[in-house]
Amino acid sequence: xxxxxxxxxxxxxxxxxxxxxxxxxxxxxxxxxxxxxxxxxxxxxxxxxxxxxxxxxxxxxxxxxxxxxxxxxxxxxxxxxxxxxxxxxxxxxxxxxxxxxxxxxxxxxxxxxxxxxxxxxxxxxxxxxxxxxxxxxxxxxxxxxxxxxxxxxxxxxxxxxxxxxxxxxxxxxxxxxxxxxxxxxxxxxxxxxxxxxxxxxxxxxxxxxxxxxxxxx
Numbered sequence: 001x002x003x004x005x006x007x008x009x010x011x012x013x014x015x016x017x018x019x020x021x022x023x024x025x026x027x028x029x030x031x032x033x034x035x036x037x038x039x040x041x042x043x044x045x046x047x048x049x050x051x052x053x054x055x056x057x058x059x060x061x062x063x064x065x066x067x068x069x070x071x072x073x074x075x076x077x078x079x080x081x082x083x084x085x086x087x088x089x090x091x092x093x094x095x096x097x098x099x100x101x102x103x104x105x106x107x108x109x110x111x112x113x114x115x116x117x118x119x120x121x122x123x124x125x126x127x128x129x130x131x132x133x134x135x136x137x138x139x140x141x142x143x144x145x146x147x148x149x150x151x152x153x154x155x156x157x158x159x160x161x162x163x164x165x166x167x168x169x170x171x172x173x174x175x176x177x178x179x180x181x182x183x184x185x186x187x188x189x190x191x192x193x194x195x196x197x198x199x200x201x202x203x204x205x206x207x208x209x210x211x212x213x214x215x216x217x
Contacts, residue, residue: 001034001087005087005088005092008026008027009095012026020098025150026152028182029151030152032174032175032178034084035081035110037142037171039078039081041135041138044124044125044135044138047073048124048131049125066208070122070208074115109177109194110178118201118204123207124141126212148165148166148169148171148172150175151171151172170200173192174197176189177197
């Protein structure tokens, strides 16, 4: 909760001169940082701990899919994050002076925005020797994807090549979807955003189910 609010406070000081559109990007971009990337980081840390503790050996004896374990952990972290998300949303809107126009589709969009990198986070957690190594790779991916595309910064303020690269980042679609359901208006672009996010969720969980090793090596 602290990081998004301070991010809005600091970036908002620079974005106020650029207009309401820039402030909207600051609000939703910081929400994406917590909702998408912090969720990935929590899963990476959690599964790295499970690996170090030998708990994955226990799960390997059970007749469950790896994707189901990732889903259960994702649901737990998402529920724990909800109070922080609500405070960040309304606190950020107050800090930035933005009027919220919350659409009922927010109930669907917010959980979808949290999941595209869940499987990747779990895979990172079990793929490295120590939790410190896993978190270093996780932070590197976060910085890279956050810098790609119009997430915190409007597209007109970015070079064209960086905007184009943003189409490969789930953060671009998550930020766009959140802007529509939190600030309005909801357009047909939301279908594209949700379609891409759902496809990325499927790819992420498929990758975790196929590549994640239960056994500690």
